Amino acid sequence: MDRFGRYNRLLELPLFLGLNGQDLESIVEHTKLGFLKYHKGQTVIREGDPCRSIYLLQAGRLEVTTVCKSHPYEITEVMTAPDILQPENLFGLQQCYTRTFTTLEQCNFITIDKAELLKLGDTYTIFKINLLNLLSAQIQKLQQRIFRDVPESLSEHIVRFIADRCIKPAGHVSIKIRMNQLAEELNDSRLDVSKALNDLQDKGLITLSRGKIDIPQLEKLF
Known part of the structure; x- marks a missing residue:
C-alpha cells in the first residue's frame, strides 16, 4: 500500500466525491489533519459538545444515542465506516452535537477543523460544492417530510x-x-x-x- 493508501476510504464519502487520488495526496500533504483512535466502549463525542471540527469515521462502528429531553425516551442506532459525524452542526445557530457517539469496536478517525475545512473549499471548488450539497440534502429531506402521505396504519x-x-x-x-x-x-x-x-x-x-x-x-x- 502506498503512503496515501490509508486515506482512500475518504474518497467514498460524499464530501470527497469527484476528487481523485492526486487531489487526495495534495490534501493530505497541505491540510492539518487530526488522527484519533478509540478502543471499544469509549465515548467519542457527547451530546452538547461544541462542534468545531469535522469527524470522519475511517474504520469501525459507532453506537449513536439520541435522547429526547422533553419526553422520556432515547433511540440508539449503529453507524459504520466510512461516515461523517453530524457535519450539519458545524455551522448554524447551535454549533454543538445533538447525539452521543460511543465505539462498538476500535475506531479510527480523521478530523479537520472548521478553518481547514473552509480552506479546502477555497482550494477545491468540487469540495465546496460537495459540502453545500451535503448540507442542502439535510434541509431538503426535512422539508419533504411535511408533504409525505399520512401513514395508513x-x-x-x-x-x-x-x-x-x-x-x-x-x-x-x-x-x-x-x-x-x-x-x-x-x-x-x-x-x-x-x-x-x-x-x-x-x-x-x-x-x-x-x-x-x-x-x-x-x-x-x-
Whole structure:
C-alpha cells in the first residue's frame, strides 16, 4: 500500500466525491489533519459538545444515542465506516452535537477543523460544492417530510416515528420508551399500540422487552 493508501476510504464519502487520488495526496500533504483512535466502549463525542471540527469515521462502528429531553425516551442506532459525524452542526445557530457517539469496536478517525475545512473549499471548488450539497440534502429531506402521505396504519405510524428520529432509516435500531409514552406520542391508546407492536414482533421484525423495542433491520419495516 502506498503512503496515501490509508486515506482512500475518504474518497467514498460524499464530501470527497469527484476528487481523485492526486487531489487526495495534495490534501493530505497541505491540510492539518487530526488522527484519533478509540478502543471499544469509549465515548467519542457527547451530546452538547461544541462542534468545531469535522469527524470522519475511517474504520469501525459507532453506537449513536439520541435522547429526547422533553419526553422520556432515547433511540440508539449503529453507524459504520466510512461516515461523517453530524457535519450539519458545524455551522448554524447551535454549533454543538445533538447525539452521543460511543465505539462498538476500535475506531479510527480523521478530523479537520472548521478553518481547514473552509480552506479546502477555497482550494477545491468540487469540495465546496460537495459540502453545500451535503448540507442542502439535510434541509431538503426535512422539508419533504411535511408533504409525505399520512401513514395508513398504526404500525406504519410507529415505524415513521422511530425512523424520523434516526440518522439513517436503516440498520440496527433500538428505542427505550414506555408503552404509555409511545401511545401519548402517537396520540393513540396504549392497547392499540401494544397490539401493533406485538403484530410486528409476531412477524419477526422487532423484539419487545420491558421498556424497549429492538429492531434488527429498520429498513425491513417499510
